[in-house]
Amino acid sequence: MSTQWLDEAERAAWLRFIAVVELLPGALDTQLRADAKLTHFEYFTLAMLSEAPDRTLRMTSLAQRTNATLPRLSHVVRRLEDRGLVRRTPCPEDARATNAKLTDEGWDVVAAASHGHVEAVRRYVFDPLTREQIRQLTGIADALLPGLDPEGRMSALFEPPKS
């Protein structure tokens, strides 16, 4: 039962792809930290809230969408709350649960940050790609996601609600 090693084409793809995967988060993080005093994870968290109904999500649901563990999200939301960007309230329907809601101030911060962020995404990802490659990238990601995220936790944004 020997291991099936990577052939030349696979190795070429892998070295490049792993480099992109390592470099991209740092690039996005650097821009957001410099321009908006937010980590990419914090921005992503606020962005998820901003697109939710009533700008509100349960902690568990928010953790799934952001690919965070609950402890991690709990710490991050506490810090965001200290900064006045989010407010936590007990969920009326389930007393165990907590609702995280984007404040007006938080909304303004995401809105302001989004400009620079989208520009960075364009600069680093879409500008260098052809329309065809953007289509290919969508197909590739769609092929990988079921294996990486079997529960579809991060797919809530673009998957129709499961039947």
Added chain:
Amino acid sequence: MSTQWLDEAERAAWLRFIAVVELLPGALDTQLRADAKLTHFEYFTLAMLSEAPDRTLRMTSLAQRTNATLPRLSHVVRRLEDRGLVRRTPCPEDARATNAKLTDEGWDVVAAASHGHVEAVRRYVFDPLTREQIRQLTGIADALLPGLDPEGRMSALFEPPKS
């Protein structure tokens, strides 16, 4: 000077791609931690050394290949040295510099870890993709890397030495 927002195709690609970029490192890390007691970064560091001439690299060169800052690498290499996987020696040609060399034990550890790691890479990345998609992925990564890594620091492995 309003921001150029993402159109539908771009948004579809972005949400999926960012999910992959967030999920893949965690998946690789989990496998390596469980099976080889190594983080992906530690594995990658050892792997870079294992492919270098004499299994040795200067700290600066190693930092570039692994996309690490020098302080980060210094800490990681110290821990790896404590575990007997790497040995640091002063560089004879330049007394400021330090050479990191993979020990025999370190070699065995990478070799042992590589099986499970390659299997994980297959499972998460190559098995779900067609040959054509692997080719496309190479092209996409090649298009992105110049923007993400203008100095070509992480490209040393597959780029011919710059003229």
Added chain:
DNA sequence: GCGCAATAGTTGACGTAACAACTAAATGCT
């Protein structure tokens, strides 16, 4: 060849992430 800037690397302080332990509320079994 002396002084000063640049380079190579280490160290320590601080912030954030992962993991485990914990509290509290809802569900389910009988």
Added chain:
DNA sequence: AGCATTTAGTTGTTACGTCAACTATTGCGC
């Protein structure tokens, strides 16, 4: 109804990454 299990979330500890400060060596300008 009553107790055990599961679920939701928080808190504390430990490990790792980042940043700034520091030492030591090299190379440049004159």
